[in-house]
Amino acid sequence: MKIIVTDSKENGSTEGFKLFEKSINNGAKVIGLATGSTPVDLYQEWTESNLDNSDLISINLDEYVGLTSDNDQSYHYFMQKNLFAKKPFKKSYIPDGIKAINDPQGASDDYNQIIAENPIDIQLLGLGQNGHIAFNEPGTPFDSVTHEVKLTENTIQANSRFFSKIEDVPKSAICMGIANIMAAKEIVIMAFGENKADAVKKMVEGPVTEDVPASILQKHDNVTLIVDNAAASKLSASAKN
Numbered sequence: 001m002k003i004i005v006t007d008s009k010e011n012g013s014t015e016g017f018k019l020f021e022k023s024i025n026n027g028a029k030v031i032g033l034a035t036g037s038t039p040v041d042l043y044q045e046w047t048e049s050n051l052d053n054s055d056l057i058s059i060n061l062d063e064y065v066g067l068t069s070d071n072d073q074s075y076h077y078f079m080q081k082n083l084f085a086k087k088p089f090k091k092s093y094i095p096d097g098i099k100a101i102n103d104p105q106g107a108s109d110d111y112n113q114i115i116a117e118n119p120i121d122i123q124l125l126g127l128g129q130n131g132h133i134a135f136n137e138p139g140t141p142f143d144s145v146t147h148e149v150k151l152t153e154n155t156i157q158a159n160s161r162f163f164s165k166i167e168d169v170p171k172s173a174i175c176m177g178i179a180n181i182m183a184a185k186e187i188v189i190m191a192f193g194e195n196k197a198d199a200v201k202k203m204v205e206g207p208v209t210e211d212v213p214a215s216i217l218q219k220h221d222n223v224t225l226i227v228d229n230a231a232a233s234k235l236s237a238s239a240k241n
């Protein structure tokens with residue numbers, strides 16, 4: 001795993017954007033995208049860049065079950081607002097959280113088919129405080145594909161800051177599995193802030209275990225981790241070099 005430590009989220013996001021730009025200039029066509037607060041600055045840089053998305057396909061990691069695309073907490077809405085409105089892709093895929101209300105398996109199968117038909121060239125990831133990637137919580141099998149996820153209390157709490165009350169946070173999501181993520185040819189994972197330091201340490205230096213979903217990235221041969229000093233603060237000096 002290549003590790004880039006920067007002095008701020010802004011500079012880390014610039015580094016992340018450059019990796020996407022390079023990969024796209026080298027022919028990447030299918031771009032795996034993420035939500036959460038982590039990628040917002042990278043998307044801003046993307047919208048202000050000369051990068052042309054009109055020949056690219058995007059595939060997002062996950063969507064809440066039960067939120068319509070006009071709900072401002074849905075990941076459809078987030079992507080529209082932060083990237084797609086200004087830089088539309090040829091085609092953008094996000095799991096169907098409405099179909100999933102009654103047919104989570106059907107919504108998951110559809111998405112696996114989409115990923116099979118559009119292998120991901122470069123995937124962006126954030127990191128949950130408990131080491132989750134997308135909504136793959138601790139204990140998710142490494143061979144999992146797109147599936148319905150019951151969110152943990154920890155994740156519901158962490159995401160409640162975006163909702164007016166905690167009861168409004170959806171209890172489940174449709175999410176790419178770890179095997180889908182590991183199949184991406186290149187992965188860029190970003191983590192900023194002290195509250196990510198434990199997860200970063202376990203991901204990079206801990207055992208590869210389903211208890212820390214992101215630890216599987218140690219086994220991928222083209223991963224770049226971008227962290228600020230705070231998120232890197234628990235890494236040993238040798239890991240940072």
Ligand SMILES: N[C@@H]1[C@@H](O)[C@H](O)[C@@H](COP(=O)(O)O)O[C@@H]1O
Nearest residue numbers: 035036037038126127128134135
């Ligand atoms: N499903 C998202 C993840 O994709 C994201 O990486 C994580 C961290 O969020 P943030 O970037 O806001 O710290 O939160 C959510 O659970």
